[in-house]
Amino acid sequence: MVPLKRRKVVSSGAAGDTGSDRxxxxxxxxxxxxVLFLLERRMGASRRAFLSQLGRKKGFQVEELxxxxxxxxxxxNNCGDEVRTWLRSQVGARTSAQLLDISWFTESMRAGRPVEILDRHKVQEQQIDEAEVMAFSVPSYACLRRTTLDNHNPILTDAxxxxxxxxxxxDEDGRGVAFRRAAAVLKALPExxxxxxxxxxxxxxGGHSLRVIRDILExxxxxxxxxxKQSERFKALKVLTGIFGVGxxxxxxxxRDGIHSLHQLQxxxxxxxxxxxxxxEHYDDLKQPVTKAEADAIGEIVEKAVVSVLPGAQITLIGGFRRGKLTGHDVDFLxxxxxxxxxxGLMPKVVSWLESQGFLLYQKTTRNSYLEAKDGPARPASNIDxxxxxxSIFKLADEEKRGAEETENPPEDRCRLAAHSQATDEGPQPTEAAGGPxxxxxxxxxxxxxPISQFAFALLGWTGSKEAAVHQDQILRPSAVSLTNKARLFERELRRWAGHEKAMSLSSHALYDNKQGRYLRATSEEEIFTHLGLEYIPPSERNA
Structure with missing residues (x-):
C-alpha cells in the first residue's frame, strides 16, 4: 500500500501568498x-500557475484574484485596450495598477527583485499608421508561400x-502553433x-511575437x-524529452519527482x-544530427530488405531530407x-529481415487501422495517420556509412562531412564493451x-515541413496505433486551406469533397494541389 503524500501547504493569495514549492x-x-496579478487571458491556466509559483518562490506577493x-x-499577448476592457469587467473597474508586459516579470524573476519599469515593459497600444507602406507582403496560409532553406532572419525565427x-x-499547443506560424512568416521573407x-x-x-521581435531588434x-533558456524546468524538459520514448x-x-538529469533518472x-x-542507452548517439550520407546508407539497407521480401516495392526517403536538408534528427522512409x-503483411517481413541481419537495436511496429468511410472522414477532418x-533504432556500421559517402560525395564534400561530424560530436567517441573505438x-x-492508392497523400503529409517533435508518449504507448500529424506545419496549413476555403477534408490518407460527398483520387502530389486549387510547390520550397 502506497502511503499518502504529505499535503502541500499553500497560503491564501488574498492574504499575500508566500507559498513555497516545499x-x-x-x-x-x-x-x-x-502585489502582482497575472492575467490568465491568452496566458493559459497552466502557465499562469507555474509563473505564479515562481514569483512566490522569489519572494513576491502574487494574488490569485x-x-x-x-x-x-x-x-x-494583450494590448492596452484589451487589458482595460477586462479590468472594467471586474469589481470596481478603475485601478492605478501598472499594466506590464510579461517581459518585466521575467526580468524581475531573473534579477530576484522588481526591476525598473521602462517604456518597453509597459503594455503597448495598437497603433497603425495607414500612411506607412508595407515592406513585405506574404499570403496568410503557409501552403501558399514558397519557403526555401535560405532563412534571412535566423535570430528571430530561432527565438x-x-x-x-x-x-x-x-502542453500549450495553441501558443506553440502561434509562435510557429509567426516564425514561418519570417522564414518566407526575402530580406x-x-x-x-x-x-x-x-x-x-501577434502582439506577443512582435514584442519578442522588437526586443531582439532593439x-x-x-x-x-x-x-x-536559463529556466531549470525548460532545461530539464529538453533533456528528458530528448530520450527516445519520453514525451x-x-x-x-x-x-515533479525531483528528476532533472539523465544521472538522476538512472x-x-x-x-x-x-x-x-x-x-x-543510446541517448548520446540519438542526440547527434544524422547526415544525408548516413540517411542514404540506411536507405540502401532498407531497400535491400524490402525488395528481398517483396520484389517491385518502392522506397522513398521522406521528411526533411526530401526537402533538401543536409542533416536531421531521424530518417523516415515511405x-x-x-x-x-x-x-x-510487408512490414513484419522487413523487420524480421533487418533483425536477422543485426541492424535493429529496438523496434516497435503498429498495424494499419485506417478504414475509408462511405460518408467521408469524421468532421472536423481527422489529423491521425x-x-x-x-x-526503430538502427545500428549503422561505419563501413555502411563510409560506402555511401564515397559513392555520393567527391573528396572535398567528404572532408566537409567529416568536419561537420567532428564539430557536432558532444563527447568522447563511444567504445565497445571489450575496449577500443x-x-x-x-x-x-x-x-x-x-497502399499505392494513398501513396500521394502519404508522401505529401510525410514530407513536412515539421513544426515540432510529435509527442512520444502518444506514439510509443502500447495502446498507441496512430501518429498525430500536428507536427507538420505545411501539411497543417494545407488542411486548414482545404477545410476553410474549399469545404474539403484532407489527411495523409485521402481528400474528401464535403460538397460533392465523394473522395477525390490522386496519383501524385501535383494532382492533390490541383484538387485544392493551389499552385504546386515542390518539396524544396516547403521549409515553413
Missing part, C-alpha cells in the same frame, strides 16, 4: 510594496521557435528584418527568450518501458507497391507502409 515551508515576502491591492498587472517549443513542452515597422500588416504576427536579445507528460511527472529507480530503456494490396509503421552508431529510423 510542503510546510514558506518564503518570506521580500517586497511588500509590490484581482483586487484593489494589486499594484502590477502582468499580461501576455520564436524556442518559445514555441517551451509552450509545446508545457533581413531591421525594424518592426517592416512587418506592418503581415499575417500570423536590444540584441529577447529577455523572455533568455529567461526561458512531455512523462517528463513533467519525473520533474539513480531514481523509475520503471522504464522498453522504448525508454533503449532511448536512455514504402509502397505499384499493385494495390501487395503491401499487406493510421498507416502500418515501424519505430566503437564501429557503429545508433540512428532513429521510421518505416511507413502505404
Amino acid at each position: 510542503p510546510g515551508e514558506e518564503v518570506p515576502t521580500r517586497f511588500p510594496q509590490v 484581482f483586487s484593489e491591492r494589486v499594484t502590477h498587472v502582468i499580461c501576455e 520564436l521557435s524556442l518559445l514555441a517549443e517551451n509552450a509545446e513542452l508545457s 533581413t528584418v531591421t525594424a518592426v515597422t517592416q512587418l506592418r500588416g503581415l499575417p500570423c504576427l 536590444n540584441g536579445a529577447s529577455s523572455e527568450v533568455e529567461f526561458t 512531455a507528460k512523462t517528463a513533467e511527472r519525473w520533474i 539513480e531514481s529507480g523509475q520503471t522504464l518501458n522498453r522504448a525508454q530503456r533503449a532511448g536512455l 514504402i509502397t507497391h505499384p499493385e494495390e494490396g501487395r503491401e499487406v 493510421r498507416f502500418e509503421r515501424c519505430f 566503437r564501429r557503429w552508431r545508433a540512428v532513429r529510423v521510421d518505416l511507413v507502409v502505404s
